[in-house]
Amino acid sequence: MSYLALTDADRDAMLETIGVASLDELFADLPAGVRFDRALELPPALTELELTTYFEQLASANQRREAHVSFLGAGLYDHYVPAVVDAVLQRGELLTAYTPYQPELSQGVLQAIFEYQTAICELTGMDVSNASGYDGTTVAADACYIAKHVTGRSKVVITEATNPQVRQVVKTYAPGFGLEVAEVPHRDGATDPDELRAAAADAACAIFQQPNFFGVLEPAPELAAAAADAEALAVAHVDPLSLGVLEAPGHYGCALAIGEGQPAGNHISFGGPHYGFLAARSEFIRRMPGRIVGETTDAAGNRGYVLTLQTREQHIRREKATSNITTNQTLLALAGLVYLSWLGPQGLRDVGETCMALAEYAKERLGLPLLFSDRTTFKEFAVRVGRNAREVVREALGQGVHPGYALGRDYPGMDDVLLVAVTERRTKAEIDRLAEVLGT
Amino acid sequence: MKLIFEKSRPGRRAGRIPGPGLPAPDIPGELRRAEPPRLPEVAEPDLLRHYTELSTRNFGIDTGFYPLGSCTMKHNPRVNERLAALPGFRDLHPLEDEERTQGALRLCFELQEALAEITGLDAVSLQPAAGSQGELTGLMLMRAYFAERGEDERRRKIVIPDTAHGTNPASVTMGGYELTNVQTDPRGNIDVDDLRAKVDETTAGLMLTNPSTLGLFDENIEEISGIFHEAGALMYYDGANLNAVCGISRPGDMGFEIVHINLHKTFSQPHGGGGPGGGPITVSKRLEPFLPAPAIVRDGDGDGGGFRLDYDRPQSIGKVRGFLGPFGVFVRSYAFIRAYGPALREMSEVAVLNANYLLALLRDAYELPFDRLCMHEFVLSARRLKREHGVTALDVAKRLMDYGFHPPTIYFPLIVPEALMLEPTETEARETLDAFADALKAIAREAAEQPELLKEAPHGTPVGRLDEVKAAKRAVVRYQFEEHPDLSAEPAAAGVEAPKGA
Numbered sequence: 044m045s046y047l048a049l050t051d052a053d054r055d056a057m058l059e060t061i062g063v064a065s066l067d068e069l070f071a072d073l074p075a076g077v078r079f080d081r082a083l084e085l086p087p088a089l090t091e092l093e094l095t096t097y098f099e100q101l102a103s104a105n106q107r108r109e110a111h112v113s114f115l116g117a118g119l120y121d122h123y124v125p126a127v128v129d130a131v132l133q134r135g136e137l138l139t140a141y142t143p144y145q146p147e148l149s150q151g152v153l154q155a156i157f158e159y160q161t162a163i164c165e166l167t168g169m170d171v172s173n174a175s176g177y178d179g180t181t182v183a184a185d186a187c188y189i190a191k192h193v194t195g196r197s198k199v200v201i202t203e204a205t206n207p208q209v210r211q212v213v214k215t216y217a218p219g220f221g222l223e224v225a226e227v228p229h230r231d232g233a234t235d236p237d238e239l240r241a242a243a244a245d246a247a248c249a250i251f252q253q254p255n256f257f258g259v260l261e262p263a264p265e266l267a268a269a270a271a272d273a274e275a276l277a278v279a280h281v282d283p284l285s286l287g288v289l290e291a292p293g294h295y296g297c298a299l300a301i302g303e304g305q306p307a308g309n310h311i312s313f314g315g316p317h318y319g320f321l322a323a324r325s326e327f328i329r330r331m332p333g334r335i336v337g338e339t340t341d342a343a344g345n346r347g348y349v350l351t352l353q354t355r356e357q358h359i360r361r362e363k364a365t366s367n368i369t370t371n372q373t374l375l376a377l378a379g380l381v382y383l384s385w386l387g388p389q390g391l392r393d394v395g396e397t398c399m400a401l402a403e404y405a406k407e408r409l410g411l412p413l414l415f416s417d418r419t420t421f422k423e424f425a426v427r428v429g430r431n432a433r434e435v436v437r438e439a440l441g442q443g444v445h446p447g448y449a450l451g452r453d454y455p456g457m458d459d460v461l462l463v464a465v466t467e468r469r470t471k472a473e474i475d476r477l478a479e480v481l482g483t
Numbered sequence: 484m485k486l487i488f489e490k491s492r493p494g495r496r497a498g499r500i501p502g503p504g505l506p507a508p509d510i511p512g513e514l515r516r517a518e519p520p521r522l523p524e525v526a527e528p529d530l531l532r533h534y535t536e537l538s539t540r541n542f543g544i545d546t547g548f549y550p551l552g553s554c555t556m557k558h559n560p561r562v563n564e565r566l567a568a569l570p571g572f573r574d575l576h577p578l579e580d581e582e583r584t585q586g587a588l589r590l591c592f593e594l595q596e597a598l599a600e601i602t603g604l605d606a607v608s609l610q611p612a613a614g615s616q617g618e619l620t621g622l623m624l625m626r627a628y629f630a631e632r633g634e635d636e637r638r639r640k641i642v643i644p645d646t647a648h649g650t651n652p653a654s655v656t657m658g659g660y661e662l663t664n665v666q667t668d669p670r671g672n673i674d675v676d677d678l679r680a681k682v683d684e685t686t687a688g689l690m691l692t693n694p695s696t697l698g699l700f701d702e703n704i705e706e707i708s709g710i711f712h713e714a715g716a717l718m719y720y721d722g723a724n725l726n727a728v729c730g731i732s733r734p735g736d737m738g739f740e741i742v743h744i745n746l747h748k749t750f751s752q753p754h755g756g757g758g759p760g761g762g763p764i765t766v767s768k769r770l771e772p773f774l775p776a777p778a779i780v781r782d783g784d785g786d787g788g789g790f791r792l793d794y795d796r797p798q799s800i801g802k803v804r805g806f807l808g809p810f811g812v813f814v815r816s817y818a819f820i821r822a823y824g825p826a827l828r829e830m831s832e833v834a835v836l837n838a839n840y841l842l843a844l845l846r847d848a849y850e851l852p853f854d855r856l857c858m859h860e861f862v863l864s865a866r867r868l869k870r871e872h873g874v875t876a877l878d879v880a881k882r883l884m885d886y887g888f889h890p891p892t893i894y895f896p897l898i899v900p901e902a903l904m905l906e907p908t909e910t911e912a913r914e915t916l917d918a919f920a921d922a923l924k925a926i927a928r929e930a931a932e933q934p935e936l937l938k939e940a941p942h943g944t945p946v947g948r949l950d951e952v953k954a955a956k957r958a959v960v961r962y963q964f965e966e967h968p969d970l971s972a973e974p975a976a977a978g979v980e981a982p983k984g985a
Contacts, residue, residue: 046558046822047833048912057840057913061856069835069856070731072700077737083730084600088824091562098818102571104586105579115576118805125498127531129568132755134538135545139559142757144551145880145890146951147944151541152756155534158487161961165520171960174757177612180805188657208805215775215801219623219659260514288508290516303805312567313587314577314806316612316759328958334757339954341947342939344971351954357615357653358895362662367653370613370747370762374755377534384487384530385498388519393500399508419511440580448578467500 045091111440112473114405116423116464117256117448118179118206119314120306122284122394123468128308128381132374142334142369146349152373153348156336159380166286166383167279167300168293169322174334175376176368179303180212182319183250183280185366186299187213188220189323189330190248190276192365197221200239200246200270204229204255205280207453213250222247232257232415232425236265243273248299252280253289256453257462258402258423259415264295271296283307283320283379285421287391288399299323308382309375318372318379329355332366394467398422401474402465408478414460423464425450425457428481432461435481444480484540484945487523487533488962497527521964540945541756542889548915550841552860552892552904553648553696555726555748560822563751563815572814577806581791588790591779591807594817598765601820601827602722602742603735606771608778609763609808614723615650616803617743617762618690620775621719622658623800624741624766625687627773628717631798638687638716644673646697646896648723651690660687667898671699671853675706682710688717693737694727696896696904697853698838698860708738717741717770725749726908727835727859730828740767750816761812772798779807833909834859837916841907844920848927852899860906862899869901874930874937876901881948882929884941886922952976 049057054066063069070078089097113121132138136151143149143156156174163172176182187199199217201210203226210226217224227234227242227249234251243249249270253263263279270277278299279292284306292300304318305311323331329352337351357364386394402422406413414425428435432449439446451458465474525533542549549556567573575587595607611617622641629635641660643651646667655662663681668674673691682689689711694700701707711718720739726749734742746761747754754760766774776799777792792807823830835858842851842861849863865876880890880903892904907916929936941947953976959968 046560046910047829048910048915049833049836053913054836057836061836061839061843063839063856066832066836069832069839070700072702072856072858073732074702074705076705077732079603079731079733079736082825083827085597085824085827086821088826089821091560091822094562094818094821095566097821098566098590098814099569099571101586101590102566102569104589105571105575105584113576113579115578117578119576119578121574121576123500127497127527130531131534131538133564134535136538136541136543137534137756138564138753139543139545140541140756141549141551141554141556141754144892145542145884146949147881147941147946148542148884148889149756150945151537151539154484154486154540155537155756157961161486161488162520162522164961165522168520177616178805180802181612181616208802211802212804215623215803216619216657218626219619219657221659260511264513286516286520288510288516290514291520294517310573310811311576312573313575313584313810314808315804316761316809316811317805318758328960335960337954337957338959338970339950339957340971340973341949342975343947345946346971347946347949349949349951349954351951351960352958353955357649359649360653361649362652362656364649364653364656367615367619367650367657368613369615369650370754370758370760372755372759373757374753374759376758377756380487381530381534384523384525385527386522387496387498387524388522389524390496390498390500391522392516392519393502396508397500397503399510400505401503403508404503404505419509419514436580440583445576445579470501471503471505 111443111445112476113445114447114463114465114477115445117462118208118303119311120464120466121468122306122466124308124310125385127385128378131381132378143350146347150347153336155377155380156373157348159376160336162380162383163320163322166283167322168291169300170325171328172320172322173331174336175372176319176321176333177372178315178317178319180209182301182321183209183213184216185321185332186278186301187222187248189327191220191222192330193327194247196245196247198223198225198246200225200227200242200249202227202234202251204234204257205250205252206256209280232259232418233261234266236262236269239266240269240272243270243275246275248276248278250278250280254282254285254421257415257425258420259418260421267296284394288395304379308378316372316375318375330365333368333371397467398465401469404471405463405465405474408474409481410483422466423462425460425462427459428461429459431458435461439480442480444477446477446481484536486962490525490529490533491523493524495524495526497525497530547887548911548919549889550891550905550907551889552906553723555906555908557751557908558910559751559753563818566818567811567814585790588779590817591813592781592790594813597820598744598763601729602765603733604742604765605768606774607763607765608774609813610775610804611762611764612804612809613760614743614745614762615654617764618650618654619658620764620803621741621743622654622660624770624773625717627800628770629687637685640686642681642686642689645898646695648696651721671697672701672703673707675703679710682714684714686714686716688719690719690721692721692724694724694858697862698857699853699855700858704737723748724859727831729831731831740770746812746816751819752812752815759809759812761809773800775800775803830909837907837909837911841905841916841920845923848924860904863903864899865901865903868930872930872934874934876903878937878940879926882926882937882940883922885943888919888922950975
């Protein structure tokens, strides 16, 4: 096996040092009844060359048709990932490190996380950020757990216009947390602040998405105020790439800001790995889940970084910890940091404006009836295609275009609705092609 | 070194995106961003240099020996990076038409089959993002299982040994269960008498790592299994230490019905400084209906059959993460499994050989609390150094850095005072183990002769020993621009240093 280094002579000498006659003797503690007495039924070992051939086959089976243009989003988006991101992520010292338990050997990762926390705070207008969570769904469950402990209440509210997968994950976690989940319906694609206020009356938190799953801009400041009126924590689930043009949750009174980091610096990669971000007002710092990096000094006064506030965490507090999280998504969060540094504030604004402008162009060019015609949208919008949207997708695929996500699976009564995502990677020519394929 | 924010200059930028030549969008005033975020403004050469310099201030398995117990820091084959970056995987959207995702679904399906075989169980969910999420998912499965049997109200207790990772008790709380701790006996096994007294009809299950965090295989596992099965409770296997037993002993054959696997440990997904990871779970037939949805299924047999996602799982606990899980991790780990095939057994055998060899070299220099052959890792105690020379496990760990090694896990498991937990893994050469043992022996001598050398260690790292108490007390967790405090001007904080865990 090419990943093993011991020669036969090594093995013999080592067994002798240990004082056993054979490898088998090392397993003397295993009761006979639990020993595995046959070979694992796995395909035979492959060399690197063979591995490459097989995986290339699998990968190309995903592209059986000619290369196509995609307007598919619905939570993960085809934004450009610059080469510098991949270059940094392949630095072996960062790629192959474990969690930075020993800070003197981990300043690279620790400082990167500190910078990431800063970037997330700047994006969201919050005071503190953790080192990242698993993805944009699980950070919503994390937010609920924080809110439960902060408020002592046993219900959470989430808007129906929030990403269905986020809602599903919250519902999966809720029983273990001792929480009930209530949903607030959308009215013509957006949430009514009065309805949210009423629903949040006895709730620990109210989660809404901005822009929401339909791409619609929610009256976010009013929703945050409505939650605050009900003494529930306002939690905004935001698209990081919208925050160059859209107001930051921390600036309109949210207690927590969460989101899916993929649009900022991660390849789509069939759904992961990505990072979720979770930022909060400073008063909640000791309830935050996961790792947090803090600044300090060594004895000589040199600045350095360490994992901090560890008394929140499972390896110290065990059953009283704020979360069971140990793995976060450091490498993917680092990708986000490098990406945001590559863009800078002006670049971030350019991306947001470009997506939005192209989406407006697409709306006009398609000329299909908008599901929510009175609403402002960001980079995604819902249109009625006049028949089953899944069929429309299938037909368009035959012409080399993926026209968007068929919403009927998540929202009853929307079988004829297509959710079209337009990123800065799409061109006017591609949008024209989409219009042609959809026959508009 | 400076932060990227401190290198920022107004007007600099690295990336530009094409302008579409369209009118600027109209955003209602109250929703429009008033003040731009203060992201770094840097040119690309400086951006790359900054992160390259950061990488030189970090230690990975590529840098050197990294015997961090319970973390299985083995070689990360580079071919796996290349495979995960194939455009057919990297750029694939999970909501793509299934006809266009057959290669990815096949990969997931084959990985599931491999994990089921390795763990000796029947069904798999790849969804959990990490081991700890796999644990929580496992507890949710227990809850769903007992709810269906009408026993959920009374089965509230989860039994955990005192050697367990902190994630286990934390997961118990998050899963809405109550914790029952069980003791370890003098041989390092679960104390079966203590266990027998604590398991009854109110017990939902056991969470166990086997081999344990002491690196010891529980010799009474069959008896333990009998106790839980008699009580109608379920057994959960924490796969953190699966690297010890691949092809040698299978959790399913030990009586466990839920297993999580840390793909970033046993199956070599690079951990990236703390993530990504992967925590798939495998379960017995009777727990399959409760697994997270969707399931990846194959229609028909053999190569003719297609793969699809099955959302019609009425008894499922729901989703625990977006989409199918961290797919890029699946690519790397499946490639790792295919590189070994049935020789995964040899992988585990060599991991155990390396650990026992290192133990043999070190047993006289440090105390060995449980004097047995170990599995893939072992725990030493620096208690004697502390008693005789005032040198702690932390001092030993810091001094190891000066010898060019990453320290082992320290102060864990909690039942061993001044614990040093060492896991060399199978990918290390004998001469590396020899050099490391020489360093630890030299440090034991230094503890007697020059204890201050250890207490002030490390000496050769980019920063010296850092003041963790000050970090926690001041809680400076982001750059504050003009208001950023100068912590070097503040005196050292008093107090005990925070212990480290795995």
